[in-house]
Amino acid sequence: MESLIRYAPLLAGGALVTVSLAVISLFLATCLGALGAAGRIGGSKFGKGAVLVYTTMARGIPDLVMILLVYFGGQRLVNTILNAVGGEPINVSTFWAGVVAIGFIYGAYLTETFRGAYQTIPKGQVEAAQALGLRGFILHWNVTIPQLIRFALPGYANVWQVLVKSTAVVSVIGLKDLVGLANDAGKTAREPFIFFVAVLAVYLLITWASTLIFERIEKRYSVGMANAR
Known part of the structure; x- marks a missing residue:
């Protein structure tokens, strides 16, 4: 326990890296999903086909394999391009490699989450808004997007919870996140069990806090649904 207290500031920094990685990856996944x-x-037939290929590939490749492909393959690709234009080789950041890999994978899941939410929106509401003269951005901002958020939130929250756990895999490429630092500290102190129990507690804390936040957001967007029914 004394070892855990001594390494607590270091682990706190690793936890911050983990949360930052998860949040930025979720932002990228949200953009790709939308x-x-x-x-x-x-979209056109080509666009629909391209998205189908993306979602099938991203959901079929294990997280670890994708992270290794992005980190090592991406680094080689970038340096090949730089070499072709006379640039100096660079080292790809483990953090941003993790962001790209995780965002790419979970963007595929959010694609289906958003698509399903959009198809759940009653067509009568859109038709009624159009009858009132709403068009384009105004129609989407006032009618479509609030409904889409409402229906997508449960699936979105679930994707976030799974995404948070996936950040632990990024430690295999050397990222000094919570798992990577706890592994190093546990080996140094020769108490790996204690350190990984601490990691477990931090991940549970993140998921618990996330659940509370998403529950409040869902309640906010569900106001009036009971009366409407």
Whole structure:
């Protein structure tokens, strides 16, 4: 226990890296998911096919394999391009490699989450808004997007919880996140069990806090639904 207290500031820094990695990855996944859903719903045949290939590939490749492909393959690709234009080779950041890999994977899941939420919106509400003269951005901002958020929130929260756990895999490429630092500290102090129990507690704390936050957001967007029914 004394070893855990001594390394507590270091682990706190690792926890901050983990949370930052998860939040930025979720932002990227949200952008990819929104674009993918738009492509599946209103895109051309080519666009729908491209999105289908993306979602199938991203959901079929294990997280660890994707992270290794992005980190080592991405680094080689970038340096090949730099070499072709006469640039100096660089080292790809483990943090941003993790962001790209995780965001790419979970963007595929959010594509289906957003698509399903959009298809749940009653068509009568959109038709009624159009009858009132709402068009384009005004219609989507006032009618479509609030409904989409409401229906997508449960799936979105679930994707976030799974995404948070996936951040632990990024430690295999050398990222000094919570898992990576706890592993190093546990080996140094020769008490790996204690340190990984602490990691478990931190991840449970993150998921518990996330559950509370998403429950409050869902209640906010569900106001008036009971009366409407």
